[in-house]
């Protein structure tokens with residue numbers, strides 16, 4: 001046991017491990033607080049959809065030879081998020097259908113482009129990396145870390161400042177509208193920060209596993225907590241713990257980072273479900 | 283000046299007209315009951331008054347210092363997801379959202395307002411409870427408290443007593459009457475309970491193939507009242 005801790009302490013001295021932990025904690029914090037709203041708005045799959053869009057955009061960036069792919073990926077993803085979230089209730093296509101449509105189209109086009117122009121960029125090298133996050137979180141550069149820290153702080157700030165409004169529009173959008181809340185604008189802001197988080201989270205767990213990061217902490221928290229505030233706080237704490245644990249385990253056991261984090265999240269969900277069951281059975 | 287004046291109002295969805303040629307007004311302290319058959323357009327009228335859907339024609343004028351975001355409202359059905367985690371307190375407080383404007387957090391004054399309205403609705407001891415675990419009558423009170431947080435002038439109620447037992451129904455009517463009489467809040471209430479409408483309302487608006495708007499006394503004289511008379515177990519009351 002002590003040997004394990006020694007190895008861990010050894011690893012923690014490396015900057016790449018520290019970076020991975022910082023980024024991992026921030027991203028899971030952001031995605032979990034927004035996850036509560038997304039789950040309640042029946043948009044659990046938006047993470048998947050948007051990450052596929054981001055993947056398609058990455059392919060385009062690679063083909064076009066843009067070096068800093070974030071310049072293309074972020075705006076495209078934000079626009080898609082806004083289109084998805086803001087069409088709202090009276091859209092012709094219901095939420096799940098439009099997300100599914102968008103995500104498969106982006107995936108297909110992205111993969112097609114990478115095959116048509118095989119030598120154009122680094123992305124085509126390993127599709128798996130983009131899809132499962134692979135180990136890219138352990139190779140973060142300083143700029144990546146700073147970008148992630150700044151964006152996360154912005155997201156958290158926006159969330160805290162808009163917390164009461166987000167509750168109002170999630171609980172009852174019509175009522176919020178009649179009391180003069182500018183529902184449209186807040187939905188827009190929400191969509192934008194969700195897109196930012198998704199793009200960031202792609203580095204951590206890859207585009208196939210993002211939904212797990214968004215929904216698991218929220219769902220687990222909803223098993224035991226009974227009001228919005230405690231669910232939000234609980235899901236944030238839970239997500240941070242699970243991600244840190246997942247990253248550490250993956251370093252020690254040299255497993256893929258993304259899937260390890262998700263595995264820990266699943267375990268936490270099982271525990272919370274059990275606790276919730278016991279509580280309500282009482 | 284009246285608080286709310288509707289002139290020649292036509293309502294509907296997209297191209298489908300539900301009601302047309304509607305004229306009525308609400309003065310401060312009025313208690314207007316809207317009655318009519320299922321599907322006659324009562325809820326549509328309420329949504330139009332609230333600005334949730336646009337009128338197809340005609341005008342709605344707000345007067346007497348009433349602003350659009352100062353109308354409280356109790357929806358006919360609140361579709362709350364089964365798993366929505368929200369405490370009574372959080373929901374009631376969200377009624378104060380309109381007062382906050384761009385301010386991110388609730389001030390002390392708003393918290394007091396929410397507490398006051400919870401006390402008024404007799405739900406203070408439920409305040410930490412989860413909304414979805416309450417009974418229908420308790421949920422209705424929570425939403426009424428939320429509506430009261432949003433207004434001091436005009437309250438719109440869409441079938442507030444549907445699904446409530448006779449005792450709770452009576453309590454709720456007394457509460458609404460109290461709010462109307464003693465606090466001067468005007469009420470617009472949709473109801474299928476004609477007996478109650480006639481008992482509590484000062485004005486009646488009947489919507490259907492024919493339209494009627496007038497005071498209760500006028501209504502009782504009209505032939506619509508005869509055709510649409512309240513019944514209790516089939517017997518006229």
Ligand SMILES: Nc1ncnc2c1ncn2[C@@H]1O[C@H](COP(=O)(O)OP(=O)(O)OP(=O)(O)O)[C@@H](O)[C@H]1O
Pocket residue numbers: 295298300318319320321322323324325326327358
């Ligand atoms: N979202 C909608 N889109 C199109 N038509 C609608 C919509 N909602 C209601 N309608 C139609 O408008 C008409 C009026 O509906 P409304 O809900 O206003 O009736 P109501 O008087 O409130 O009935 P009830 O007493 O059953 O509550 C109905 O014919 C209904 O089919």
Ligand SMILES: [Mg+2]
Pocket residue numbers: 324325326358440
């Ligand atoms: Mg109705």
